[in-house]
Amino acid sequence: MRRRVLRVLRCALLAATLAGLVWPAPVLAATGATLASLGSPSSGDLVEHPAQWDGKVIDFQGEAVGEVMRRGDSAWLHLNDDAYSRKAADDIALAGYNAGQAVWAPSELAAQVKICGDYSHRGDLVHVVGIFHAACPEHGGDMDIHAVKLEVVLPGSPIARAVSGVRAAAAAALSLVAAGLWLLWRRRHRARGRAA
Amino acid sequence: MKGGYSVTLRDLRRYAAGMLGEACYVLVLAAVGLAIAVVAALLS
Amino acid sequence: MIIQPRRDDHLVIGKYTGKVIVGVGLLMAVPLALSLVLGEWSVALDFVISSAACFICGFGLQLLCRTERDLGWGHALVVAAGSWLIATLLGALPHSLSGHEGSYLDAVFDVMSGYTTTGLYLIQDLDHVSNGLNMWRHLLTYAGGQGIIVVALTFLFRGSPGAYRLYVGEGKDERLLPNVVQTARAIWIVSLGYLAVGGLVLAAMGWALGQTPLRAFLHGVWVFMGAWSTGGFAPQSYNTMWFHSLAYELVTVAIFVAGSFNFALHWAVWSGNRKELRRNLETVSFAVTLSLTVLVATVALSRLGIYPDAVNLFRKAFYQLASGHTTTGFSTIYSRAFVVQWGPLAMLATTVAMAIGASACSTAGGIKGMRVGVITAGFVADIRRMISPESALIRQRVHHLRDILVDSPLLRSALTVTVAYLTLYGLVAIVGAACGYDFLQAAFEGVSAASNTGLSCGVTAPAMPVVLKVVYTLAMWLGRLEFMSVLALAGYAYAMVRGR
Ligand SMILES: [Zn+2]
Numbered sequence: 216m217r218r219r220v221l222r223v224l225r226c227a228l229l230a231a232t233l234a235g236l237v238w239p240a241p242v243l244a245a246t247g248a249t250l251a252s253l254g255s256p257s258s259g260d261l262v263e264h265p266a267q268w269d270g271k272v273i274d275f276q277g278e279a280v281g282e283v284m285r286r287g288d289s290a291w292l293h294l295n296d297d298a299y300s301r302k303a304a305d306d307i308a309l310a311g312y313n314a315g316q317a318v319w320a321p322s323e324l325a326a327q328v329k330i331c332g333d334y335s336h337r338g339d340l341v342h343v344v345g346i347f348h349a350a351c352p353e354h355g356g357d358m359d360i361h362a363v364k365l366e367v368v369l370p371g372s373p374i375a376r377a378v379s380g381v382r383a384a385a386a387a388a389l390s391l392v393a394a395g396l397w398l399l400w401r402r403r404h405r406a407r408g409r410a411a
Numbered sequence: 412m413k414g415g416y417s418v419t420l421r422d423l424r425r426y427a428a429g430m431l432g433e434a435c436y437v438l439v440l441a442a443v444g445l446a447i448a449v450v451a452a453l454l455s
Numbered sequence: 456m457i458i459q460p461r462r463d464d465h466l467v468i469g470k471y472t473g474k475v476i477v478g479v480g481l482l483m484a485v486p487l488a489l490s491l492v493l494g495e496w497s498v499a500l501d502f503v504i505s506s507a508a509c510f511i512c513g514f515g516l517q518l519l520c521r522t523e524r525d526l527g528w529g530h531a532l533v534v535a536a537g538s539w540l541i542a543t544l545l546g547a548l549p550h551s552l553s554g555h556e557g558s559y560l561d562a563v564f565d566v567m568s569g570y571t572t573t574g575l576y577l578i579q580d581l582d583h584v585s586n587g588l589n590m591w592r593h594l595l596t597y598a599g600g601q602g603i604i605v606v607a608l609t610f611l612f613r614g615s616p617g618a619y620r621l622y623v624g625e626g627k628d629e630r631l632l633p634n635v636v637q638t639a640r641a642i643w644i645v646s647l648g649y650l651a652v653g654g655l656v657l658a659a660m661g662w663a664l665g666q667t668p669l670r671a672f673l674h675g676v677w678v679f680m681g682a683w684s685t686g687g688f689a690p691q692s693y694n695t696m697w698f699h700s701l702a703y704e705l706v707t708v709a710i711f712v713a714g715s716f717n718f719a720l721h722w723a724v725w726s727g728n729r730k731e732l733r734r735n736l737e738t739v740s741f742a743v744t745l746s747l748t749v750l751v752a753t754v755a756l757s758r759l760g761i762y763p764d765a766v767n768l769f770r771k772a773f774y775q776l777a778s779g780h781t782t783t784g785f786s787t788i789y790s791r792a793f794v795v796q797w798g799p800l801a802m803l804a805t806t807v808a809m810a811i812g813a814s815a816c817s818t819a820g821g822i823k824g825m826r827v828g829v830i831t832a833g834f835v836a837d838i839r840r841m842i843s844p845e846s847a848l849i850r851q852r853v854h855h856l857r858d859i860l861v862d863s864p865l866l867r868s869a870l871t872v873t874v875a876y877l878t879l880y881g882l883v884a885i886v887g888a889a890c891g892y893d894f895l896q897a898a899f900e901g902v903s904a905a906s907n908t909g910l911s912c913g914v915t916a917p918a919m920p921v922v923l924k925v926v927y928t929l930a931m932w933l934g935r936l937e938f939m940s941v942l943a944l945a946g947y948a949y950a951m952v953r954g955r
Contacts, residue, residue: 262789262791263791264795265795265796280582280583280691281582281670281691282665282666283665284664284666284698284699285665286664286665290665291665291699293691293693293697297580299580299582307554307580307583309555309579309580309917310579310580311579311916311917311918312579312581312692313580313581313582314692315692315693317693317696317699332582332583333582333583334495334583334584334586349761350761350762350763350767350771350796352764352767354699355701355704355766355767355770355771355787356762356767356770357696357699358788358792359699374583376495376496376497377497378496378497378500379497379500382500382501382504382552385504386500386503386507389503389504389511390503390507392511393506393507393510393514396510396511396514396515396518397514399514400514400517400518403518403521418644425725425726425727426644426648426725428727428729429726429727429729430649430652430713432729432732433709433716433721433724433732434709434713435732436732436738437708437709437713439742440712440742440745440746440777441705441708443746444746444749444753444769444772444773444776444777445769447746447750447753447769447772448753448757448765448766448769448772448773449765449769451753451754451757451765452757452764452765452768453765454757455757455758455760
C-alpha cells in the first residue's frame, strides 16, 4: 500500500518535472523600441553594469566566432569585441582572454555572416543594433542582445599558419632519440622476461 | 566482466539499465530544483 | 630519526614514474591523430615533439632505474604525487608550443587544472585554439578524471600489490573487483560506456541546435569529457552558455552528476543493484546538500529579482549550483556575473557547495559527501547517546554498498581530512586576499581551485599575480590527491636532504 503511494508520488513528481521543462517561457512582447541606440558599450561594460543597460537599444560590434547556429527563423551568433577582434588576420600575438556577447538575430540577417573565427580563420567583423538583456526571459536568463540590424563591417579571412622548420627538425631529432630509447628498453625488457 | 576482456550482450543490457537508473536520480534532483524555483518565484 | 631513502628506493620510484610518463606520451597520440586528420600540420608537429619528450623521459627513467622490487606504500604515494607533477610539466608542452599561453607557468596551471579536473584556465584567445589542442585539453581532463594512474594501470601494469598501492596513492581506495587491474578496467567500462552514449547524445543535439556535423561531433565529445570528468573545460570561451539550450544543459547536468558518483556505486548499480542509488550515503548526502544550497541561492536570486520567472531561475540557479557541487565548473553565466548579478549570499551558497564536493573515488573533488555523511552520522550518534539512558548501547550505521558502523577510527579519518580541506581552503583564500582581492571573491576562487571545481568569479586571469597562480596550482594538486601522496612526496624530498 505504502509502496503504491510512493510510486504514484514518484510518477507525479516526474510528470511535474517534464511539464515544467516544456512549459513555454513567456515570450517578450515586441517592445516597439525605436532604433535610436543609447550607446555602444563594450562587452566588459555590459557584464560589469548589466542593470544599467538592461532593455536598452545598443550598438555592438565584434568578431563572429565559432559558428552561426540557426534555430528556425532566428539564429545565435557570438561576437567577440576583445583585442583579437581588432587585429589583422596574420597577427596572432596574445592579448588576454576572449570577451564578447551572444547575439540573437533573424536568420536572414545572420546569413550575411560568412566566416566565423576559429583556428584557421579571423571571423567577419559584425556590427549589430539591438536590445540588450541582462537576463533574457525568452532565453532562459542568458545575457544576450536581440539584433534588429546587422551588417558585416569587415569580412573575415584565413589565418596563415606556417610550419616552422626549427620545430620540424626538433621533432625529427627527438623522435629518433625516443625511438632509440624505446628499442633499448624493449631489448632489456625481453631479456629480463626470458631470464625470469 | 569476470576477469576477462569480453563484454556480453547481457552485460550491456545491465549497463544500460544502470545508466537509466542514474539518469532518473538526476531527474529527481532537477525536479526538486525546479520545485524550489517555482515556489521562490511565486513568493517573490 | 628520519631515514634517508636508499638507492633502491630511488630506483623503484623512478621506474614506476617512468611507466606513468610513457602513458602520458601514448595519450598524446589521440590529439596528434586528430590534428593530422584535420590538416593542422604545425599542431601535429607540437604533439610529436611533446610525446617524444615524454617517451625520452619515460623510457630513459626506466632504463636508468632497473630493479625488481615491488612498490611499498611509501613508494606508491611518492610515485602517485611525483608522476602527477612530471606528467603536468611534460603535458604542458603542447599548450606552451601552441603560443596561446602567456608563460610556461600558465601552461602548467592549465594542465594541472586539466588533470585535476578543475577547469580554471589561463589559456588566451580560446576561441581561436586549434582542434588538436582542444582535444588535448579535454582528453587530459578525461584521463585525469579516471586518474592517470588508473590509465597507466589499465595498459601498462600487471596486477601486483604495488599496483594497488599506486591506485590508493591517487586518492582512490575502492576495489570494485578483487584485482586492481580489473578494477581499473571496470572504471574504464563505466567511463567509456558513458562516453559512447553521452558523446553521441550531445553530438546529435549540437547538430540539431545548428552546428555542422563535424563541429557538433567534436564539441559533443569535448563537452562530454569536460562534464564526465567534472572538469569544466569547454571548447569556446562562452563555456556551456554557447549552446543556449535547456535540453543541452540538462544532458550535461545528467553527465556531470553521473561523473561525480563513486565508481563503486556505478559498478553496483550497473551490476543490477539499483536500490543502492536511493540508499547510498553519498547519493543521499549529495541530494540533501545540493537541495539546501540550491534553496539558499534560489531565495537570494529571487529576492534580487534578476531572473524574471521560475524556469529562468531554475536554469541559472540549479545549473551553476549542480555544476559547483559536483565540482564541475560548467557555467551558463559570465564569471563576473557571480559578483555583479548574484551577490554575496548566492556566491556563499555556491562556495559551500563547491567546498563539500561530490563522491569519494570519483572524478570529483572537494571534502566529499562520504565524509560529510559520516561526520553527520557521528554527530547524530552523539546526540542520541546524550538523550538515552547510560546503559543504552548506541550503534550508528551508514550505508555504502553495505552497512558500515560509524566508529571512532572512521570518524577520526573523516574529520582529519575534512579539517585538512578546510585549512587548505582558508589558506588559499587568505593568499588571494593578501594579493588584494575582495575576501569573498578570493574565498570563492580559492575554494573553487582547491576543491577542483573551476567556477570563476573573475579572479583567475592571465594577469593575476604569479604567487596566486602557483598557490592555485598547488591547491589543485593537493586537493585532488587528498593530501597524503603530496605530503609523502614532500617527506621524501625532506628525507633525501636531511635524513641519515
Ligand atoms: Zn534572448
